[in-house]
Amino acid sequence: MANETALSDTPSDDPIAETDRILRGILCDVLGLSAEQVALFGLETGLFGHLPELDSMAVAGLLTEIEDRTGIVIEDDEVDGEMLETYGALLGFVETKRQEV
Amino acid sequence: MTAVWPSLDGSSEYALTFDRGRAERLVVIPALFDESNKLRHFTVEVMRSLDQAGVDTFLPDLPGQNESLAPLQDQTLSSWRDEVLAAAKHFGAPLVLTIRGGALLAPQHLPGWRYAPLGGSSQLRSMLRARVLSSKEAGQQESQESLLVAGRTEGLELAGYQLGGSMIAEFEAAEPALCEGQTEIAQSDLGGPGLWLRAEPDHNQDQAEKLAAIIAEGLAA
Numbered sequence: 001m002a003n004e005t006a007l008s009d010t011p012s013d014d015p016i017a018e019t020d021r022i023l024r025g026i027l028c029d030v031l032g033l034s035a036e037q038v039a040l041f042g043l044e045t046g047l048f049g050h051l052p053e054l055d056s057m058a059v060a061g062l063l064t065e066i067e068d069r070t071g072i073v074i075e076d077d078e079v080d081g082e083m084l085e086t087y088g089a090l091l092g093f094v095e096t097k098r099q100e101v
Numbered sequence: 102m103t104a105v106w107p108s109l110d111g112s113s114e115y116a117l118t119f120d121r122g123r124a125e126r127l128v129v130i131p132a133l134f135d136e137s138n139k140l141r142h143f144t145v146e147v148m149r150s151l152d153q154a155g156v157d158t159f160l161p162d163l164p165g166q167n168e169s170l171a172p173l174q175d176q177t178l179s180s181w182r183d184e185v186l187a188a189a190k191h192f193g194a195p196l197v198l199t200i201r202g203g204a205l206l207a208p209q210h211l212p213g214w215r216y217a218p219l220g221g222s223s224q225l226r227s228m229l230r231a232r233v234l235s236s237k238e239a240g241q242q243e244s245q246e247s248l249l250v251a252g253r254t255e256g257l258e259l260a261g262y263q264l265g266g267s268m269i270a271e272f273e274a275a276e277p278a279l280c281e282g283q284t285e286i287a288q289s290d291l292g293g294p295g296l297w298l299r300a301e302p303d304h305n306q307d308q309a310e311k312l313a314a315i316i317a318e319g320l321a322a
Contacts, residue, residue, distance in 0.1 A: 056234040056238065060231035076233045076237075079237070
């Protein structure tokens with residue numbers, strides 16, 4: 001994890017940084033981690049398939065929480081292994097959807 | 102302590118109780134389905150805290166829940182609502198605390214508290230979503246819509262829970278309603294994120310004590 005980029009120190013008046021902050025907050029709540037621990041997640045940090053507690057029920061909860069806190073709607077057919085595999089992939093997906101709203 | 106209570110369908114069901122024969126007696130309706138395990142420790146600690154505040158509490162297994170041997174797929178929200186009333190009568194508990202979707206089972210005329218109530222369609226959507234995701238992982242295409250259409254008549258297994266057709270249909274339409282004498286307690290009243298958000302069962306003693314304190318204050322008022 002030492003070589004991965006942490007995005008948590010980007011300026012806060014920036015929509016991408018806002019998405020990053022919201023998403024890290026959700027991961028704290030879903031994984032039961034502190035803000036400091038989640039701040040260490042980089043773009044390459046593995047999620048689904050890498051964290052044993054993220055089973056399909058947990059992912060469903062994660063997606064619902066993302067919808068509730070960002071206002072986007074995530075269709076089931078948009079969800080695939082790639083988008084959930086790393087923090088960066090999930091962040092990119094949510095950023096793109098937020099721009100569409 | 103544990104107790105046994107007679108359910109309407111003729112079986113003996115288990116209940117977790119803090120019963121010292123005190124004046125304040127509260128029946129607790131736990132979170133439903135996938136949320137029940139996640140919040141059980143929290144729920145019991147709320148009861149323990151209320152015990153220390155001088156309040157008797159009763160957490161009954163409804164038929165099909167927890168240790169019950171009755172098949173879950175035979176239960177409906179309506180049958181559960183009747184069972185909650187039966188349990189409240191049996192234990193002489195005129196007050197009700199509901200946890201999350203337990204609010205959907207609360208008797209309309211009994212006063213009490215609704216902690217972070219959740220509507221049936223919301224919880225059902227999450228459970229359906231999990232099913233579609235895990236089917237996808239297994240290489241199978243399912244849609245929430247087609248699952249629901251079949252589920253309403255044939256029933257459906259969601260998050261490991263075998264739900265009957267009537268349960269699905271009722272659950273889908275059920276929304277928590279606050280009646281007179283009932284108070285909603287939001288997660289923001291406790292502070293921090295709700296434990297139902299966690300991927301795995303977890304506990305927060307501060308939140309449990311805060312919830313108990315709010316109820317104890319309400320009783321003293």
